[in-house]
Amino acid sequence: xxxxKTKADLRSARWFAPDDLRSFGHRxxxxxxxxxxxxxxxxxxxxxxxxxxxxxACHGHFPERVxxxxxxxxxxxxxxxxxxTLSVDESFTKPTSMLYRNxxxxxxxxxxxxxxxxxxxxxxxxxxxxxxxxxxxFTAGVPMIFLPAGPMLRGNHAGHTLGSGSDAWKYWDERxxxxxxxxxxxxxxxxxxxxxxxxxxxxxxxTMTAIAEALGLTLPGASSIPAVDSGHQRMAAExxxxxxxxxxxxxxxxxxxxxxAVRNAAIVAMATGCSTNAVVHLIAMARRAGVALSLDDLDAxxxxxxxxxxxxxxxxDYLMEDFHYAGGLxxxxxxxxxRLDTSCITVTGRTLGEALEGAVVHNDDVIRPLSNxxxxxxxxxxxxxxxxxxxxxxxxxxxxxxxxxxxxxxxxFDSYAEMKKAVDDENLDVTPDHVLVLRNAGPLGGxxxxxxxxxxxxxxxxxxxxxxxxRLSDARMSGTSYGACILHAAPEAYVGxxxxxxxxxxxxxxxxxxxxxxxxxxxxxxARRRAAWVPxxxxxxxxxxWIYSKHVTQADKGCDFDFLERDFGAVAGEPDI
Ligand code: FES
Ligand code: MG
Numbered sequence: 397x398x399x400x401k402t403k404a405d406l407r408s409a410r411w412f413a414p415d416d417l418r419s420f421g422h423r424x425x426x427x428x429x430x431x432x433x434x435x436x437x438x439x440x441x442x443x444x445x446x447x448x449x450x451x452x453a454c455h456g457h458f459p460e461r462v463x464x465x466x467x468x469x470x471x472x473x474x475x476x477x478x479x480x481t482l483s484v485d486e487s488f489t490k491p492t493s494m495l496y497r498n499x500x501x502x503x504x505x506x507x508x509x510x511x512x513x514x515x516x517x518x519x520x521x522x523x524x525x526x527x528x529x530x531x532x533x534f535t536a537g538v539p540m541i542f543l544p545a546g547p548m549l550r551g552n553h554a555g556h557t558l559g560s561g562s563d564a565w566k567y568w569d570e571r572x573x574x575x576x577x578x579x580x581x582x583x584x585x586x587x588x589x590x591x592x593x594x595x596x597x598x599x600x601x602x603t604m605t606a607i608a609e610a611l612g613l614t615l616p617g618a619s620s621i622p623a624v625d626s627g628h629q630r631m632a633a634e635x636x637x638x639x640x641x642x643x644x645x646x647x648x649x650x651x652x653x654x655x656x657a658v659r660n661a662a663i664v665a666m667a668t669g670c671s672t673n674a675v676v677h678l679i680a681m682a683r684r685a686g687v688a689l690s691l692d693d694l695d696a697x698x699x700x701x702x703x704x705x706x707x708x709x710x711x712x713d714y715l716m717e718d719f720h721y722a723g724g725l726x727x728x729x730x731x732x733x734x735r736l737d738t739s740c741i742t743v744t745g746r747t748l749g750e751a752l753e754g755a756v757v758h759n760d761d762v763i764r765p766l767s768n769x770x771x772x773x774x775x776x777x778x779x780x781x782x783x784x785x786x787x788x789x790x791x792x793x794x795x796x797x798x799x800x801x802x803x804x805x806x807x808x809f810d811s812y813a814e815m816k817k818a819v820d821d822e823n824l825d826v827t828p829d830h831v832l833v834l835r836n837a838g839p840l841g842g843x844x845x846x847x848x849x850x851x852x853x854x855x856x857x858x859x860x861x862x863x864x865x866x867r868l869s870d871a872r873m874s875g876t877s878y879g880a881c882i883l884h885a886a887p888e889a890y891v892g893x894x895x896x897x898x899x900x901x902x903x904x905x906x907x908x909x910x911x912x913x914x915x916x917x918x919x920x921x922x923a924r925r926r927a928a929w930v931p932x933x934x935x936x937x938x939x940x941x942w943i944y945s946k947h948v949t950q951a952d953k954g955c956d957f958d959f960l961e962r963d964f965g966a967v968a969g970e971p972d973i
Contacts, residue, residue, distance in 0.1 A: 400644050403438040407538065410970065411512035412437060422512065431475075440474040440643035442636070443513040445504060447525045449483035454522035454601065455545055456592040457623050461632040465517050465543065468636020474515075474643070476636065479507055486523045486601070494872065495844030495944060497524040497531075497677075498957050504532025505960075509968070513538060515643040517635050521545025521594040523875075526604035527677035530613065531956065534649050534684040535967060539642040541743045542613045543635045544605035546623035547596040547716035553587030554580070560595030561876025562709045563588060565850065573858045593623025596716040598707040599875030600671040607678060609725050610664035612652045612742030616751035620724035622717055638743060647745055653685040656737040660748065662694055663735055666701035666774025667728060669710030671875025672789050672883050675776060676845075680954025686962050691778045691787040691952050695911065698774030703793055704731060704764040709878040710793040711770045714762045722762035726755035731766060779882065781914040782922070783868070783894055783904070786886035786952045788913055790906075795880035796864040800908040802880075804829035804866060806915070808900045810836055812848050819854040826854045831866045831904040835895045836932070838870035838888025839948045839955050843935055849873035849883040866906060868913075870895055870951075882906065882913060884951040890932060891950075897925040 411422045448458035469476035482500045518529040533540045551558025570576045594601035609619040621628045682689035738749030757763045771793035779788045809815035832851045839845045849871040867881045870888035887893030903916040936942040947957040
C-alpha cells in the first residue's frame with residue numbers, strides 16, 4: 397500500500413506553494429482567471445485533456461461532459477482545468493489520422509509535464525485519440541483516468557439497422573453494381589451516423605476503448621456506455637471524483653499497466669473481434685509502459701481465445717448499443733475471467749476481479765458463452781513468409797473461409813490512385829482467384845499507413861456477383877472493414893521490404909492454418925530484383941512529415957517514434973525552476 401499523499405507532496409504545490417517570485421506569478425495568474433486561493437491551494441489540480449473539435453463528430457458531446465467531470469472533481473475537493481489537445485479526428489484527417497497519433501502522444505506527454513497538474517482525465521475515443529492520449533500519459537506518469545467517448549446510437553434507414561463503416565462499404569459495392577438508387581444512397585448518408593459518439597461497430601475506436609477498460613484505465617463498464625445515454629454523463633462525473641482520490645493514492649499508470657494487464661487487454665481484444673489496428677496500437681502502448689509485446693505473442697493468444705462478441709464486422713448481427721444492453725465489457729470479461737489475471741488493479745484502486753463482481757450477460761446471442769463462440773479462435777492472425785518476414789495481419793473471422801488456403805496470381809499496384817483507376821475499369825483483366833496487391837501504403841510509404849487495405853473489389857467482379865477476394869498490402873484497414881485482407885506487411889515496400897519485389901503475375905500463396913504468406917518466386921530471381929530496386933525519393937523535406945519520416949518505426953514495432961520509446965533515454969525529471 398502506497399502512502400497517501402499530503403498537500404505538500406502535490407506536484408502542483410511546486411508551482412503554487414513557495415513564497416517566491418515565480419509562485420507569486422503562478423498564483424496571480426489564476427486569480428486573473430477569476431479563481432480565489434481557496435479554489436486551488438492545497439487541492440489536487442486535475443487537467444482535463446480534451447480532444448474535442450468542431451471537426452470531430454465523434455466527440456461532439458465533450459463540451460458537456462467536461463462540465464460533468466469538473467462537477468465531480470469539485471465534489472471530491474480537487475481543482476479542474478480543461479486543456480485542449482489535438483483532436484485527431486478520423487473522418488476528415490488526410491492522408492490519414494495515423495500520421496498524427498504520435499503528435500497527440502507527444503502533446504499529451506509535454507502538456508502534462510509542463511503544467512501544474514497532479515492528475516489527468518483523458519477524454520478520447522475516436523480511433524487514434526485513445527492510443528495517442530494513453531501513450532503520452534504513460535510516459536508522463538501522473539495518475540490518469542480515461543474517459544471513453546462511448547459509441548453512437550445504431551444507424552437506421554428505411555427500417556434497416558446500419559453499422560458505421562461496414563454498411564458504407566457494403567452499400568457502396570451494391571451501388572457500384574447498380575443495385576442502389578440515388579435516393580436510397582442519400583438516405584443512408586443521413587441515417588448511418590445519428591448521434592454523437594464513436595463508430596458503433598467493433599471498429600478501431602470501440603476496440604481501443606475496450607482495451608483501455610481491459611487495461612484497467614477506465615471505470616468498470618465505462619467503455620460501452622452509448623455517448624448520448626445519461627449514464628455517460630454520470631460516468632464522466634464519477635471520473636472527476638475518482639481522479640482526485642487517485643492523486644492522493646498516487647495511483648499512477650505504471651502501477652496499473654503491468655505485463656499481466658497488457659495480456660488481459662490482448663485476450664479481451666481477441667474475444668471482442670477487435671480491429672486489426674489494435675495490433676499496432678497495443679504494441680506501441682505496451683512498449684511505452686515497458687512491457688514487451690510482440691506479434692507472435694498476439695498470435696499465440698489469438699489461437700486460444702474464442703471470439704465471443706457477436707458485434708459487426710467480425711460478428712454477424714449486432715452493434716455496440718446491443719453490446720452495452722447485453723452487459724457490456726464487464727459481462728464479456730466475466731466470461732473470460734478464468735483466462736484473465738483478475739488480481740490486476742484498475743483505476744478504482746481495486747482489482748479487476750472486484751470490478752467484474754455481479755456482471756451478468758443479458759443476451760447470450762450478443763455476448764456468447766465460450767462454448768458457443770462466433771469464431772473458434774480470436775479475431776486476428778499473424779502471418780510470416782517471404783512476403784512479410786516481420787509479419788502481416790489478417791482477420792480470419794471477417795473473411796470468406798475459402799481464402800484460408802489460397803493460391804493466385806498477383807495484380808500489383810504501386811499507388812492508391814493507380815489501384816482506384818484500375819478497379820473501376822470494367823475491362824480489367826482480373827479473376828476471382830487473383831490477389832490484389834497495394835504497396836507503398838505503409839508507415840512511410842502512405843505516408844502514415846492509411847486505411848487503404850480493404851482494396852475495392854474490381855467492378856468487373858462486382859458485376860459478376862463477387863464480394864470478396866484476397867487482398868494484400870502494407871497499409872492498415874479501418875476496424876469497420878471486412879474481407880480477405882492481409883495487412884501491415886512488414887517491412888513495408890517503401891523501405892525495400894519484399895513486397896517491393898513482387899510483380900503482377902507472380903503466384904502468391906496464403907496458408908492461414910500454417911500462418912504463412914509467400915510469393916512463389918525463386919530466391920535467385922528475388923536477389924536480382926532486390927539488386928535492381930531503387931529507393932523512392934523522400935516524401936517530406938520539412939515540418940511534421942520530415943520528423944515523422946525520420947523516426948517512425950515499422951508496423952510490427954507499433955509505429956511509435958524511436959526517440960519516444962522507453963529505452964531510448966531517461967524521461968526528463970521535474971523542472972527545477
Ligand atoms: Fe470517430 Fe469512427 S470516425 S470513431
Ligand atoms: Mg478508422
